[in-house]
Amino acid sequence: MNMGEYKLVWSDEFDGGGIDLSKWDYETGGHGWGNNEKQYYTKNAGNVFVGDGKLHLVAKKEDYDKNNYTSGKISTYGKASWKYCYVEASAKVPRGLGTWPAIWMLSDSIRQGTGWPLCGEIDILEHVGADEGTVHASLHSALYNHSINTQQHYAENMGNLWDGFHTYAIEWTEDYVDFLFDGKSYVKYIKGENGRDTSDKGWPFNKNFYIILNLAAGGSFGGEIDDASLPWTFEVDYVRVYQKKS
Numbered sequence: 001m002n003m004g005e006y007k008l009v010w011s012d013e014f015d016g017g018g019i020d021l022s023k024w025d026y027e028t029g030g031h032g033w034g035n036n037e038k039q040y041y042t043k044n045a046g047n048v049f050v051g052d053g054k055l056h057l058v059a060k061k062e063d064y065d066k067n068n069y070t071s072g073k074i075s076t077y078g079k080a081s082w083k084y085c086y087v088e089a090s091a092k093v094p095r096g097l098g099t100w101p102a103i104w105m106l107s108d109s110i111r112q113g114t115g116w117p118l119c120g121e122i123d124i125l126e127h128v129g130a131d132e133g134t135v136h137a138s139l140h141s142a143l144y145n146h147s148i149n150t151q152q153h154y155a156e157n158m159g160n161l162w163d164g165f166h167t168y169a170i171e172w173t174e175d176y177v178d179f180l181f182d183g184k185s186y187v188k189y190i191k192g193e194n195g196r197d198t199s200d201k202g203w204p205f206n207k208n209f210y211i212i213l214n215l216a217a218g219g220s221f222g223g224e225i226d227d228a229s230l231p232w233t234f235e236v237d238y239v240r241v242y243q244k245k246s
Contacts (some may be wrong), residue, residue: 048072096229120204
């Protein structure tokens, strides 16, 4: 990838005194989010805040509206979305059984009548405490998704991810999505490779997508929760979006 071809079009360095609501919205609720997750996402400052130049998403063991855990989730939906771009975030994941931090993207169409997985999903980072150090990268579509075990998914252990910040990124073009860890590509999915369908059912990555940051607790992927390890904090130093120069 040649960064000289790109220009910065959007970023949040989290240097202000709070969540920049011109860039993000809170996502709240506690219905399992399709994955049997155990947390209720709140707007509470104890779960979502900016401090020391970083975003903090904090999961806690506390009862809230029939849930036993709370946490934080924000997205750029309705504020900003992009088609074809380089997205990079610097983050530090928490430790503990049941942790499930994520940096990911959904297409705007999911809020406009196109359900999951036809809308498409790009998982830039998923990490679970039961498999420490392993970075999970995935693409989901109607034909290729985790609910039918056909998703385009790759996992690699990158070592200690919790004592410092690392960068998680994608370069997304019309023809491929390339996943990068600390600036180095580790898996690349190419449109139509291995005979995969290239219609919207197989490759819906030709429309605007928005960014989501969250810290889930447990669920079908997060697994068993070790209450003694709570609270957990997922820290994000920055999120930056670049697009190719015209």
